[in-house]
Amino acid sequence: MDEPHVPLSGILQQRLDPLTGQSEWVVVASEEGTEDGGLGASGVYSEALTYTTYxxxxxxxxxxxxxxxxxxxxxxxxxxxxxxxxxxxxxxxxxxxxxxxxxxxxxxxxxxxxxxxxxxxxxxxxxxxxxxxxxxxxxxxxxxxxxxxxxxxxxxxxxxxxxxxxxxxxxxxxxxxxxxxxxxxxxxxxxxxxxxxxxxxxxxxxxxxxVPAKATIYAQIVECNYLSRCYDSTGVEEQLADELSIRSYSLSHAAGSAHAMHVDPLTSQMELLSAPFKVFTFDFSKMPDEQGQSVHFIEIVQDGQAHGIVSWWVLQLDEEGSIFYSTAPTWIKTAQMSPRWCEHWRQFVFTLPGNGIQVSAGETVRVTSIHDAISVHYMVVGNAHIDEEAATSSMKSASSPPMYDRVGALGDQSWHSIIRAAVDKALLGRVAPLCLVLDDSLLMTMASASANSAAHVVAMTPGLSINCQSFEHGTKAKSGTIRVLKKKPALLVLKDLEGRKVDVLMAEPYYAACVGMLPWRLLRFWLRFWVSRYERTQLTPLLADNFTIIPFQGRLCGVAVFMPDLWHSRCCLGSVEGFDHSLVNRTLGACGLLPPSLEGPLLPYAVWQCGQYKELTDAFTLMTFSFLNPIEAVEGSTQAPVLRGGVCHGVVVWIDWVFDPLGDIVLSTRPAGANLPSYVKQGVKLLSYPVNVEAAPTQDKIEQKKDDMVATTRVPNCVEVSSSFDSATGEISVDTSFGFLES
The missing domain is CATH 3.40.50.150 (Vaccinia Virus protein VP39)
Known part of the structure; x- marks a missing residue:
């Protein structure tokens, strides 16, 4: 999109509307004369650059x-x-x-x-x-x-x-x-x-x-069930037991899908079915073709199910061919690779439609690669005599890639089961309840109609193009009625609900517009931001006296972590190849090596994609939000004993969504662990300087130290974390310090 002309007295900044999911331009005042000319002085503008990979x-x-x-x-x-x-x-x-x-x-x-x-x-x-x-x-x-x-x-x-x-x-x-x-x-x-x-x-x-002189794209055929689940909803739907269909939402793509991601964490779940092969080479000193196609006959090296292709590129920066840079995964051992994990360039995975194709060792498959002006697509077939025109036509028909984490969550049995259990419990004993579903929650809409044949379900899906007919095949034959309302929740009046008040207010919590945002922003009807109006509070006049809400609570949880790769990538800049870049640190949201007077931002990351990762404490709870009540400020703090000694680079925080008043049904967005994929992002608060910590002493060790009169070391063994939620801005702050547990 072209950047509009703006006067020098202000900056037009593109941002995502949290209600509609659409991009919009807002004017952000420029504060000339400040350290960075106003860049970073405003919360919206600072956040926009902070979330980039500059x-x-x-x-x-x-x-x-x-x-x-x-x-x-x-x-x-x-x-x-x-x-x-x-x-x-x-x-x-x-x-x-x-x-x-x-x-x-x-x-x-x-x-x-x-x-x-x-x-x-x-x-x-x-x-x-x-x-x-x-x-x-x-x-x-x-x-x-x-x-x-x-x-x-x-x-x-x-x-x-x-x-x-x-x-x-x-x-x-x-x-x-x-x-x-x-x-x-x-x-x-x-x-x-x-x-x-x-x-x-x-x-x-x-x-x-x-400079660069050339770039070559490489590819490799792989088997990986995780990639298949994340991209193809129809491939996993048959395995689900609740009869809620998601294939009607066009979240899977017949011609395959593509996504940038770090594939190294998937190494243990991935089988390499072919050797790497060259796809395209681009010479920057010559005018490139707007479109191109190549056909390769690739030998399969072991039996398996070809779920997709992992792709990367190698830059040749000089004409002589002595200076290179590569984005290859770590299993490709070359001297051209970056020695450090980085976020700005990752590998690219292209998943094959459906569940891929079955291949055998020694078999030759045909890989057709085609590029247009901005993308590359692949087709892999086991029969080398496939019709050329049909293959090319299928590849060109590929639509925009789906959100891999959204498709993965919709096809996850555990996610389905939690949503279904919460809805069943909320509707139990209610006669013809009116359910208002916010925040693009597809599963809750279908689960509500399926759980109670007398239910009246009003769905509001501002981030998706959904209508009533889209739900026809998503639920059981005997189900409640579903009505899609094209109106902002904050503007609802009793007439929109046919004079009835809402018995159950619900959200999943996950919606299409917030894929890259901090986890507490996934439930915008309470934790709304950028505007001072909060949907839950404004909907109060439309709620029945005995209404219930899903989720019932949100718990902000955290864990102290070792994350050296991410910390180094977010360090303050000093000299970059001999040029002073210290002026950009505040603007770009630097965290590591910050001066004591400054504080780094909370950043959204899928931590399983962030390189080395180790949890140093047990998970702890910082704050609890009660969604049954209108918006309110919340504070919390805790002390977490260190369980595993090492270097602490910060704290990872997430939301545990509690779906019922008794706290029996919980959907956690906690990291699954090192190299274990998940479908959601967490918040990361990195320290200005890493802190060495040691495991807190057990009671036996405390008594032994008392008996032996051995002086305790002064390495911290406790992480102290405090947090607060500002109800006026919707922002959460997290502060970390370190202490000692000796008794």
Missing amino acids: LDMLNDTARNRAYNLAIQKAVKGAHHVLDIGAGTGLLSMMAWRAICDHPKTMDAEGESSNPVQITCSNSSVGTIITACESYLPMVRLAHKLLQANKVGSGVRLIHKRSDEMEVGTDMPCRADLLISEILDSQLLGEGLIPTLRHAHEHLLTQDVRS
Whole structure:
């Protein structure tokens, strides 16, 4: 989407509407004169950049080093450098320094004292580095960093997309060196192909060189039941025992689905059915084809069920082929791999439709790969004589990929059982109850109608395109009535409910619009944010005297953790390849190595995807929210003895959703453990500095120390955590300290 023009007195920030699930633009005031020009000063704006992977990318030392080495080589003989997607301006600064060092000197202000003279558009001008960046917050950050690093006028930064730039207006001549980093985990998703096509046609010379020089996509056929369950609802539905159908919601895709994820945690659940093979190679110095197709005949190395393809890419950054960077999984042993876990680039998994295909060792399967301007799709067939046109047509018909965690949860028997048990208990003994279902809760809608044939169910699904007919095949033949109401819950009046008051108010809690958000925001009808209106509170006049609510309570729980990979990726930036980046730490939500006066944010992560992970304490409860009551402030604190000594990097928090008043039915969003997949995200509060902790003493050890008069060590053995919920903003804060348990 194009970024709208905005006045310099404010910033238009794209955000997700928590009610509708749709993107919207809001004006965020710019506070000129502050440390970061207002970036990060506002809660909405700060959060928008905090949740990005900019910080993680800048902490990727292998990436930064590879680019720096390649740029140092490439600038020799270059006249005009174009940096597309400049971000903080790091690559442009690398090019500027390399030009200044070869073979010129710099004056006291950091300006080149002997600029190279080149011929550009028949006129003699100084060395040119043009950088373009479309995202206004990053443009402002880059300007500050260019000034802080005394680059001066060495880099000309343009606030435009590259396809909006024109030679003669934005740049004096075509560039003969392209530097860029417009790559996502699939390689093409950030618009690499259309960007390169426009640049080669309008902005670059015919003999242009590029950093990176080339990129090659690799793939490997795998068996993995988890991937199949997460993408294909029809494949798991037959295994469910409650007769609630989810296949009518178009959450599974006949042509296959794709998702970026770290596959290393799935190694123990995955079988490699083929050797890796090359799929496509893109030469950045040439105009790429808008579409392409390749066919490979791949030998299967062991019997199995081919559920999907794991894909990754390798960058060749220099023309000679001596500098590489790879996003391959760890089972691919190469010297090109990053030595550290990183979040900004992951592998890409493409699941085959249905339950995949059965394959045998020694069999040759045909893999057809096709790319368009922004994506790659695969088809794997065991019969090599499949009709070419049919295969290509099927792949092109692939629709947008589903949310893998949502499909996985809908197809999970435990999730189904908990939802069904909660609804059955809430409706027990009620005659023709009116059930109001909020927050895109598909299972609760179907379970309510199925549990009570006299029930009147009103479903509100603001994040999904659902109508009454969508539920026809989702429940038993004898079920209550379902009515889908296209109205905001906060605007409901008694007339909308045909004059009846609500007997059961419920939400799952999980809705389509909040896939990437903190766990307590998954139940927006009580823990609503961004606006001061709370649906549960506003619905009070519409609730019957003896109404009940599902969930009944929410418990904020936590555990102290060892998470070195995530902590390092969220550390404050200092020098990045010799360039000071400390100005961006507050804006990008740095956590590690923060000054004592600052506090890092709570971040949403699926912790099983975050590298090394170990829990150091038992789970503890911090706060309890009573959804039966209108919104209210809540506080809580606890002391958690350390069970396993080690290094504590922070606290992981989640919500346990209590579905009934007695607390017998609970749906927990707790991490399943190291390398154990789950369908939900948790909140992570990282420490400014890791803390060494030791296991708290047992009573026997305490008595032994008393008898032996041995002085206790001063390594903390207790984690002290406090939290608070601000009912005015919907925000939760978590503070961590350390103490000692000696008796």
